[in-house]
Amino acid sequence: MCMTCGCGSEGVHLDGHKDDVGHEHEHVGTDGVVYRHAHRHHHHGSDVSHRHDAEPAVPREIRIERDILAKNDSFASDNRQRFEQEGVLALNLVSSPGSGKTSLLVRTLLALQGKTPVAVIEGDQQTSLDAERIRATGIAAVQVNTGKGCHLDAQMVQRALAEQAPTPESLLFIENVGNLVCPAAFDLGEAAKVVVLSVTEGDDKPLKYPDMFRAARLMLINKCDLLPHVQFDVQRVIENARRVNPGIEVIQLSAVTGAGVAEWLDWLEREFGAVKARRADSVAVLKRRVAELEAQLQAQHTFPANEPHDL
Amino acid sequence: MHELALAESVLQMVDEAARANGFRRVRKIVLEIGQLAAVDPAAMRFCFDAVVRETVADGAVLEIEEIPGRGWCVHCAAVVPMDDFVAACPQCGSFGVQSRSGRELRLKTLEVE
Numbered sequence: 101m102c103m104t105c106g107c108g109s110e111g112v113h114l115d116g117h118k119d120d121v122g123h124e125h126e127h128v129g130t131d132g133v134v135y136r137h138a139h140r141h142h143h144h145g146s147d148v149s150h151r152h153d154a155e156p157a158v159p160r161e162i163r164i165e166r167d168i169l170a171k172n173d174s175f176a177s178d179n180r181q182r183f184e185q186e187g188v189l190a191l192n193l194v195s196s197p198g199s200g201k202t203s204l205l206v207r208t209l210l211a212l213q214g215k216t217p218v219a220v221i222e223g224d225q226q227t228s229l230d231a232e233r234i235r236a237t238g239i240a241a242v243q244v245n246t247g248k249g250c251h252l253d254a255q256m257v258q259r260a261l262a263e264q265a266p267t268p269e270s271l272l273f274i275e276n277v278g279n280l281v282c283p284a285a286f287d288l289g290e291a292a293k294v295v296v297l298s299v300t301e302g303d304d305k306p307l308k309y310p311d312m313f314r315a316a317r318l319m320l321i322n323k324c325d326l327l328p329h330v331q332f333d334v335q336r337v338i339e340n341a342r343r344v345n346p347g348i349e350v351i352q353l354s355a356v357t358g359a360g361v362a363e364w365l366d367w368l369e370r371e372f373g374a375v376k377a378r379r380a381d382s383v384a385v386l387k388r389r390v391a392e393l394e395a396q397l398q399a400q401h402t403f404p405a406n407e408p409h410d411l
Numbered sequence: 412m413h414e415l416a417l418a419e420s421v422l423q424m425v426d427e428a429a430r431a432n433g434f435r436r437v438r439k440i441v442l443e444i445g446q447l448a449a450v451d452p453a454a455m456r457f458c459f460d461a462v463v464r465e466t467v468a469d470g471a472v473l474e475i476e477e478i479p480g481r482g483w484c485v486h487c488a489a490v491v492p493m494d495d496f497v498a499a500c501p502q503c504g505s506f507g508v509q510s511r512s513g514r515e516l517r518l519k520t521l522e523v524e
């Protein structure tokens with residue numbers, strides 16, 4: 101809109117004139133001079149007011165001093181708070197394209213079927229059929245359209261949550277876009293990042309993408325069924341991963357044969373148990389607090405009535 | 412294309428500042444980018460020029476202050492230069508240097524009119 105005359109950009113005019121008619125207005129420029137002039141209805145289409153040729157431009161400095169990722173981080177912390185309150189274990193699955201995230205998810209969902217409520221958010225653009233592969237297991241999957249985007253951000257996840265709210269005390273798998281670079285920088289509010297690395301990739305990957313391996317809590321070495329056929333040193337990749345992240349946990353598995361998947365399911369159960377226990381604790385604290393407040397209220401009500409009136 | 416998302420994020424912050432401060436043109440944008448932040452300044456400039464077209468920041472100069480990586484060695488307690496997260500401490504040769512600076516990604520100031 102025009103900041104000076106207040107006219108909107110969709111044919112809305114404060115002074116009642118028409119789109120094709122110009123108007124006149126008056127305002128004080130940054131130089132303190134009062135400008136009165138007519139102008140055709142240019143409609144700037146943004147929140148920026150128009151220029152005056154007579155008015156000298158006086159530059160000034162504005163200090164912002166804000167983290168470029170601050171906006172994403174604030175959406176992420178909203179998501180995290182929501183997950184914690186509802187006892188949802190949210191995991192952010194990251195890898196290069198083709199490491200086996202979707203295959204592993206499908207196998208995991210089938211194993212958890214009938215035992216644990218699960219939901220999936222699909223952000224991978226490499227294979228647009230991923231959400232279909234997930235839905236074929238009978239699990240609800242929301243496909244997030246990242247457009248040209250190379251990563252999911254916390255606001256996209258929030259929109260996906262609005263589309264399909266996760267059940268309290270459930271697992272939420274978020275399959276990120278196949279990319280080991282920027283998903284490391286964009287917090288989604290997850291409890292942990294799980295990085296999948298397949299044995300058909302180089303064992304130096306943790307050194308090439310240290311940010312991602314530092315950000316991950318768990319590394320899954322996938323496609324271990326192919327180990328006899330490839331040059332891949334499992335000990336070396338673990339050493340490399342621990343060089344950038346000494347605390348990283350490691351599980352070797354195969355999404356195709358199912359070898360090692362039991363260990364991954366145990367890891368999930370342990371993490372999920374911890375999330376549920378924290379929720380139970382906070383609910384217990386809340387209940388105690390409510391009970392205390394109720395007792396206080398009760399005391400205030402009954403105390404004067406039962407007390408003999410000495411004065 | 413990590414930088415594209417960051418450039419868009421910067422533009423969003425500039426738009427917010429334009430609404431709050433009522434300026435109509437940005438002449439200069441100063442960013443602080445740490446050398447350990449995995450952001451390529453050249454790619455950042457390229458993406459920035461693409462996203463600011465026909466906005467308040469069209470034609471603005473993008474100034475990038477690069478912050479060198481520095482770390483603290485948990486073994487010998489020295490403060491050392493840090494080029495990446497995996498290099499050994501140049502003083503004692505052990506691994507386990509913790510970053511102290513170099514991860515910055517900040518919008519510092521705007522010069523506006």
Ligand SMILES: Nc1nc2c(ncn2[C@@H]2O[C@H](COP(=O)(O)OP(=O)(O)O)[C@@H](O)[C@H]2O)c(=O)[nH]1
Pocket residue numbers: 195196197198199200201202203204224226227278322323324325326353354355356357
């Ligand atoms: N041999 C073998 N192939 C696998 C394994 N996991 C996935 N794949 C194959 O790797 C390809 C990519 O898998 P996909 O799950 O789509 O990877 P994503 O891009 O990370 O989701 C597919 O052809 C899978 O069949 C595995 O454990 N062993």
Ligand SMILES: [Mg+2]
Pocket residue numbers: 201202203224227230275
């Ligand atoms: Mg996939």
Ligand SMILES: [Zn+2]
Pocket residue numbers: 102103104105107139141142143
């Ligand atoms: Zn106007």
Ligand SMILES: [Zn+2]
Pocket residue numbers: 104125127135137150152
């Ligand atoms: Zn005017």
Ligand SMILES: [Zn+2]
Pocket residue numbers: 105107108112113114115117123141
């Ligand atoms: Zn008007």
Ligand SMILES: [Zn+2]
Pocket residue numbers: 249250251282283412413416
């Ligand atoms: Zn990205």
Ligand SMILES: [Zn+2]
Pocket residue numbers: 484485486487488489500501502503504505
């Ligand atoms: Zn040292």
